[in-house]
Amino acid sequence: MDCNCVSDLLxxxxxxxxxxxGFAFPDWAYKPxxxxxxxxxxxxxxxxxxxxxxxxxxxIAWQGDYGEFVIKDPDEVARLWxxxxxxxxxxxDKLSRALRYYYNKRILHKTKGKxxxxxxxxxxxxxxxxPLLDMASSPFLLAQNHFNGGAATTDCSPVTPExxxxxxxxxxxxxxxxxxxxxxxxxxxxxxxxxDTFPFLGSGASCYSKPPSMLGPYPRNPAxxxxxxxxxxxxxxxxxxxxxxxxxxxxxxxxFYPNPLQSGLAQLPHPFSSLLPPGETTGTERVQTAGAxxxxxxxxxxxxxxxxxxxxxxxxxxLGILGSGIGERERGENTNIxxxxxGGIGVGLGLGxxxxxxxxxxxxxxxxxxxxxxKQDPGSxxxxxxxxxxxxxxxxxxxxxxxxxxxxxxxxxxxxHIPEAKTAGLGGTLPQLSSLPPSISPHPLKSxxxxxxxxxxxxxxxxxxxxxxERHRETETLKLAHS
DNA sequence: AACGGAATAG
DNA sequence: CTATTCCGTT
Numbered sequence: 078m079d080c081n082c083v084s085d086l087l088x089x090x091x092x093x094x095x096x097x098x099g100f101a102f103p104d105w106a107y108k109p110x111x112x113x114x115x116x117x118x119x120x121x122x123x124x125x126x127x128x129x130x131x132x133x134x135x136x137i138a139w140q141g142d143y144g145e146f147v148i149k150d151p152d153e154v155a156r157l158w159x160x161x162x163x164x165x166x167x168x169x170d171k172l173s174r175a176l177r178y179y180y181n182k183r184i185l186h187k188t189k190g191k192x193x194x195x196x197x198x199x200x201x202x203x204x205x206x207x208p209l210l211d212m213a214s215s216p217f218l219l220a221q222n223h224f225n226g227g228a229a230t231t232d233c234s235p236v237t238p239e240x241x242x243x244x245x246x247x248x249x250x251x252x253x254x255x256x257x258x259x260x261x262x263x264x265x266x267x268x269x270x271x272x273d274t275f276p277f278l279g280s281g282a283s284c285y286s287k288p289p290s291m292l293g294p295y296p297r298n299p300a301x302x303x304x305x306x307x308x309x310x311x312x313x314x315x316x317x318x319x320x321x322x323x324x325x326x327x328x329x330x331x332x333f334y335p336n337p338l339q340s341g342l343a344q345l346p347h348p349f350s351s352l353l354p355p356g357e358t359t360g361t362e363r364v365q366t367a368g369a370x371x372x373x374x375x376x377x378x379x380x381x382x383x384x385x386x387x388x389x390x391x392x393x394x395x396l397g398i399l400g401s402g403i404g405e406r407e408r409g410e411n412t413n414i415x416x417x418x419x420g421g422i423g424v425g426l427g428l429g430x431x432x433x434x435x436x437x438x439x440x441x442x443x444x445x446x447x448x449x450x451x452k453q454d455p456g457s458x459x460x461x462x463x464x465x466x467x468x469x470x471x472x473x474x475x476x477x478x479x480x481x482x483x484x485x486x487x488x489x490x491x492x493x494h495i496p497e498a499k500t501a502g503l504g505g506t507l508p509q510l511s512s513l514p515p516s517i518s519p520h521p522l523k524s525x526x527x528x529x530x531x532x533x534x535x536x537x538x539x540x541x542x543x544x545x546x547e548r549h550r551e552t553e554t555l556k557l558a559h560s
Numbered sequence: 561a562a563c564g565g566a567a568t569a570g
Numbered sequence: 571c572t573a574t575t576c577c578g579t580t
Contacts, residue, residue, distance in 0.1 A: 561580100562579100562580085563578105563579080563580075564577100564578095564579090565576100565577090565578090565579105566575100566576085566577090567574100567575085567576085568573100568574080568575080568576105569572100569573085569574075569575095570571100570572095570573090570574100
């Protein structure tokens with residue numbers, strides 16, 4: 078009550094008229110049934126949300142490696158988070174504790190040495206949010222494979238710049254090659270990340286393999302023209318701008334994420350086509366794996382994905398979970414890493430959605446990892462929860478005004494002013510988004526929807542467009558098979 | 561600043 | 571489960 082949080086917005090369908098049909102969210106997107114307890118917005122979602130908005134660049138922004146962001150104004154971020162959660166006493170100390178909990182889940186990592194700097198493990202994030210994204214076109218995956226071999230790196234990001242680079246040449250090459258996966262080698266924990274990657278990549282790829290609607294209701298001409306934010310997956314890109322009710326910069330109600338996944342699913346002919354028996358998919362596989370070194374070739378991909386009958390909705394939860402489970406368990410790592418993972422992955426991609434199941438290798442149904450015993454099972458995913466505008470319906474805590482309680486900083490009146498000024502320190506004034514050269518944004522997900530043709534340098538096998546074609550063919554084939 | 565245990569809330 | 575709150579340590 079006291080909080081001006083919006084909660085009902087979520088409960089009712091988002092202004093249908095405003096949304097392209099394809100973008101309607103599946104019911105589950107609104108309903109956190111997947112997890113017990115009220116599924117409120119999760120911190121990392123919130124962070125992403127802030128990160129996505131230019132208005133908050135003075136407070137938090139992408140910086141450094143892919144997925145790396147800096148909280149420029151910890152107090153402000155905490156304040157905003159507190160508002161969102163109706164926790165007037167929120168502060169950076171507490172918020173950071175929550176952030177730390179993400180370490181084990183591998184959603185986030187701390188960038189050591191840099192104050193207030195953290196790094197997202199996007200694969201995980203994406204996966205979690207869009208478990209069903211069709212990852213059929215997974216040139217990425219393939220690309221990823223080499224990482225394993227690569228020298229260990231120090232950081233943990235799942236998506237290597239390399240990979241991204243190959244996919245989206247326009248992305249800045251900030252990642253000096255290193256790292257993505259942090260210790261590919263045997264660090265006990267390092268490996269966990271491995272699988273996660275794929276999903277992410279895959280999902281990115283899927284963008285272009287999808288029907289236009291996937292790209293959003295509004296045509297975007299310039300290839301990489303997502304504003305800073307980028308991520309086609311995140312809501313902001315679409316919802317914020319288009320929803321009349323919401324002020325463009327308004328963080329709050331924005332949480333309506335048009336979930337691409339969903340639209341994708343809606344449109345895909347057979348999202349699960351990939352689940353078909355391996356034999357059937359050979360053709361596909363071939364194509365996909367071509368580049369991937371044959372890792373897959375020999376290994377019969379053990380796809381353990383159960384076939385889902387038709388209803389996507391039904392399966393979605395499961396999948397989601399699975400997906401998120403994917404890289405998670407530490408345990409899983411062995412599996413993956415060794416080969417199996419590689420094989421699985423490749424296959425998964427090749428197959429299309431398969432990545433999900435495979436990824437976890439065990440994930441799919443492997444009870445094995447399930448709580449292998451980790452102390453707290455870092456693997457717990459933070460599954461879906463895409464949306465949530467939610468929030469505090471009842472929280473109140475009787476701490477009425479934030480502004481008051483904020484105490485210390487009279488942060489600019491209490492709200493949306495953004496300390497733009499501060500940014501100057503970081504590198505001068507921020508250019509207008511529009512004027513911002515596309516390449517400077519470290520935004521990891523940015524430009525994931527390449528509209529332009531792949532660069533010549535891209536191996537044909539990895540060419541998105543080719544894959545697209547291939548996929549289409551594949552799909553058709555499968556359809557026939559099915560019928 | 562950053563970390564992580566412990567208790568606790570929802 | 572995901573935080574929130576506290577808090578001692580590094």
